[in-house]
Amino acid sequence: xxxxxxxxxxxxxxxxxxxxxxxxxxxxxxxxxxxxxxxxxxxxxxxxxxxxxxxxxxxxxxxxxxxxxxxxxxxxxxxxxxxxxxxxxxxxxxxxxxxxxxxxxxxxxxxxxxxxxxxxxxxxxxxxxxxxxxxxxxxxxxxxxxxxxxxxxxxxxxxxxxxxxxxxxxxxxxxxxxxxxxxxxxxxxxxxxxxxxxxxxxxxxxxxxxxxxxxxxxxxxxx
Amino acid sequence: xxxxxxxxxxxxxxxxxxxxxxxxxxxxxxxxxxxxxxxxxxxxxxxxxxxxxxxxxxxxxxxxxxxxxxxxxxxxxxxxxxxxxxxxxxxxxxxxxxxxxxxxxxxxxxxxxxxxxxxxxxxxxxxxxxxxxxxxxxxxxxxxxxxxxxxxxxxxxxxxxxxxxxxxxxxxxxxxxxxxxxxxxxxxxxxxxxxxxxxxxxxxxxxxxxxxxxxxxxxxxxx
DNA sequence: CGAATCCTTGAGTTCCCTCAAGAGAAGTGG
DNA sequence: CCACTTCTCTTGAGGGAACTCAAGGATTCG
Numbered sequence: 001x002x003x004x005x006x007x008x009x010x011x012x013x014x015x016x017x018x019x020x021x022x023x024x025x026x027x028x029x030x031x032x033x034x035x036x037x038x039x040x041x042x043x044x045x046x047x048x049x050x051x052x053x054x055x056x057x058x059x060x061x062x063x064x065x066x067x068x069x070x071x072x073x074x075x076x077x078x079x080x081x082x083x084x085x086x087x088x089x090x091x092x093x094x095x096x097x098x099x100x101x102x103x104x105x106x107x108x109x110x111x112x113x114x115x116x117x118x119x120x121x122x123x124x125x126x127x128x129x130x131x132x133x134x135x136x137x138x139x140x141x142x143x144x145x146x147x148x149x150x151x152x153x154x155x156x157x158x159x160x161x162x163x164x165x166x167x168x169x170x171x172x173x174x175x176x177x178x179x180x181x182x183x184x185x186x187x188x189x190x191x192x193x194x195x196x197x198x199x200x201x202x203x204x205x206x207x208x209x210x211x212x213x214x215x216x217x218x219x220x221x222x223x
Numbered sequence: 224x225x226x227x228x229x230x231x232x233x234x235x236x237x238x239x240x241x242x243x244x245x246x247x248x249x250x251x252x253x254x255x256x257x258x259x260x261x262x263x264x265x266x267x268x269x270x271x272x273x274x275x276x277x278x279x280x281x282x283x284x285x286x287x288x289x290x291x292x293x294x295x296x297x298x299x300x301x302x303x304x305x306x307x308x309x310x311x312x313x314x315x316x317x318x319x320x321x322x323x324x325x326x327x328x329x330x331x332x333x334x335x336x337x338x339x340x341x342x343x344x345x346x347x348x349x350x351x352x353x354x355x356x357x358x359x360x361x362x363x364x365x366x367x368x369x370x371x372x373x374x375x376x377x378x379x380x381x382x383x384x385x386x387x388x389x390x391x392x393x394x395x396x397x398x399x400x401x402x403x404x405x406x407x408x409x410x411x412x413x414x415x416x417x418x419x420x421x422x423x424x425x426x427x428x429x430x431x432x433x434x435x436x437x438x439x440x441x442x443x444x445x446x
Numbered sequence: 447c448g449a450a451t452c453c454t455t456g457a458g459t460t461c462c463c464t465c466a467a468g469a470g471a472a473g474t475g476g
Numbered sequence: 477c478c479a480c481t482t483c484t485c486t487t488g489a490g491g492g493a494a495c496t497c498a499a500g501g502a503t504t505c506g
Contacts, residue, residue, distance in 0.1 A: 064363060066371035067380075067446050074363055086356035089349070095360045118348060125341060125348035126312070132355040133309035137318045139362040140287060140297050146369060147407050148289035150461070157290075176485065184370050189462060191486050207471085223290050373493070399453065412494055414454050430503085 003028045009107055013054050013080060015131055018123050030113040036060075036100035042083070045097045049087035051110040055079050058104025061178065064096050073181040074139075076101075076174060086132060088114055101174070146184040149222065151193045154183045156218040159203070163212050165219075172208035226251045232330055236277050236303055238354055241346050253336040259283075259323035265306070268320045272310035274333040278302050281327025284401065287319050296404040297362075299324075299397055309355060311337055324397070369407035372445065374416045377406045379441040382426070386435050388442075395431035 007028035010016040016024060034053075036042060042053065042060055053060075055077050062075040062083065074096055077083050087094045088111045118125045145154060158179075162170045172179065180190040197203045202218050204211040212218065230251035233239040239247060257276075259265060265276065265283055276283075278300050285298040285306065297319055300306050310317045311334045341348045368377060381402075385393045395402065403413040420426045425441050427434040435441065 064367040066367055067376075068371055070371065072367045072370050074366060086359045089352040089356040090360065091353070095363060115349070118352070119345040122342040122345065122348065125345065125352070126338070129312040129341070129348070129351060129355065130314070132352065132359060133312040136309045136355060136359055136362065137313065139359065139366065140318060142366060143297060143362065143369070144287040144289055144295045146366070147295050147404075148291055148293065153290075175483095181370075186463060187485075188464085188487085192462095195486075398451095409495060410453075411455085411496085415494090418454075 003031075006031045006033065006107055009054065009056055013082070015082060015127055016124070018127060019117075019121065023117070023121065027109065027113060027117060030110060032108045034106045034108050036104045036106065038100060038103055040100050042098035042100060042106065043094050045095065046093050049084065049090070049092060049094050049111060051108055052085045052088050052114055053083040053098075054107040054109070055081055055083065056105045056107055058100055058102040058106075059173065060098050060104060060106070061101050062096050062098050063181070071181055073178055075135075076178065076182070078173070082131070085114075085128065086135075089132075101178075142182075151183075151185050151189050152196055153222050154185070155190065155193045155197065156202075156221040158183060159210065159212060160215060160218055160222070163215070165215065167212055167215055170210045170212065172210065226254075229254045229256065229330055232277065232279055236305070238277075238305060238350055239347070241350060242340075242344065246340070246344065250332065250336060250340055253333060255331045257329045257331050259327045259329065261323060261326055263323050265321035265323060265329065266317050268318065269316050272307065272313070272315060272317050272334060274331055275308045275311050275337055276306040276321075277330040277332070278304055278306065279328045279330055281323055281325040281329075282396070283321050283327060283329070284324050285319050285321050286404070294404055296401055298358075299401065299405070301396070305354070308337075308351065309358075312355075324401075365405075374406070374408050374412050375419055376445050377408070378413065378416045378420065379425075379444040381406060382433065382435060383438060383441055383445070386438070388438065390435055390438055393433045393435065395433065 003025070007021070007024045010019070010024045010027060010031075011021075016027065019027070036058070043050075045065065057079055060077040060083060061073060062077060063071045063073045066072060077098075083098060083106070084094060091111070118128060145157065148154070149157075159170055176190055177187050180187050183190065185193070194203075194205060197218070198205060200217065202212070202214045202221075204213055226248070230244070230247045233242070233247045233250060233254075234244075239250065242250070259281070266273075268288065280302055283300040283306060284296060285300060286294045286296045289295060300321075306321060306329070307317060314334070341351060368380065371377070372380075382393055397405075399413055400410050403410050406413065408416070417426075417428060420441070421428060423440070425435070425437045425444075427436055
């Protein structure tokens with residue numbers, strides 16, 4: 001992929017949108033284009049943090065492995081979003097593992113280049129701080145979530161958030177397995193929770209398409 | 224408290240240690256000294272993020288309230304550590320609540336001043352990024368932790384981390400209630416877990432002083 | 447010393463996990 | 477188009493870990 005096209009990708013990434021075209025051009029020259037097949041590992045837990053990624057196409061799952069060998073999904077990264085910035089700033093190792101869930105194309109930005117860019121561009125620093133702060137809030141939300149209510153309550157809350165609290169369709173962009181991990185449940189418990197919501201007439205399902213029939217009813221369950 | 228003394232506090236806070244004395248002096252002039260009684264609220268969930276805090280003395284608990292009214296502890300902040308930086312960078316509202324657990328003295332730095340300082344000091348930006356990244360890793364660790372193993376396993380792991388994986392004493396700087404929340408458990412379950420570790424001869428307890436008698440034995444439980 | 451808070455222990459129950467089997471899609475290759 | 481494998485999802489049965497409710501000790505503080 002040409003430097004030109006990589007620069008264009010950066011221009012559409014919120015984090016780098018505030019840079020001048022020249023600055024983006026400079027970053028793009030140091031960036032590389034990487035493709036990953038479905039199931040391929042982007043980086044492993046404990047590897048030195050060589051740089052950060054921007055997802056151009058596809059989907060990447062970031063997760064930790066518990067001592068028991070169970071996967072705990074931290075984040076599902078979609079096109080336009082970034083990956084592993086935090087590891088770069090800690091200048092240590094990646095604290096989690098990342099795997100492509102679909103055929104994916106990522107832009108890779110070496111750590112040195114990113115750090116340089118931030119030193120020279122205070123506005124980028126602020127954007128990056130805001131980005132990390134947002135993720136921190138997300139994690140805080142997840143921590144709160146996972147200690148609250150029953151499986152059905154957590155699923156209801158998640159569905160409402162996905163749909164913007166209104167009636168409408170939610171398309172699952174992930175397997176049940178992944179969603180279960182995000183909610184701190186097992187596959188089976190998630191399946192049963194879906195069934196119960198369906199039996200109560202609150203949702204309708206067809207494969208990975210979910211229709212919220214009664215947002216109020218769902219909200220009543222989130223307590 | 225004098226500007227002089229506040230500047231001295233900043234000099235001993237890792238985040239601001241890299242500034243020149245002049246820069247610290249400037250920040251200190253805008254900073255204020257705030258005292259909180261035990262149990263007093265530092266800021267509430269949803270309040271506009273007016274600025275960040277540095278804990279000088281005491282201890283502050285940061286937590287979220289679940290829909291069910293249950294407290295989920297996110298962080299226990301000790302002297303030298305900072306509070307609510309992330310909220311400032313998001314330029315929104317505090318996403319959690321903070322309460323002084325002991326009589327506490329905090330340095331308050333208004334959002335505007337902090338943002339200015341970062342724009343003018345790239346090194347401070349990098350330190351702040353590293354600090355947020357560390358907290359992000361902590362949260363990720365907590366998320367993993369709370370989905371792994373039994374109550375006894377989680378407690379064992381926590382004790383080992385506190386003691387640096389070696390034999391020795393761990394002093395609980397918090398109530399059982401707070402520790403329970405950090406581990407994603409209830410008071411009662413935590414109490415029973417302590418009892419079981421004691422019954423197994425792995426630890427000895429006296430009030431909030433805990434002696435690890437058999438780190439190997441504890442490690443064996445963490446799986 | 448009394449009041450309030452914190453901690454421990456017990457009994458009963460519920461929710462979720464584990465183990466297990468099978469149904470349903472999707473991709474492969476003949 | 478159909479057998480084949482593979483992956484994903486659903487459902488059942490059973491058991492166990494942790495939660496809730498409840499009461500009584502222990503500690504701290506005024």
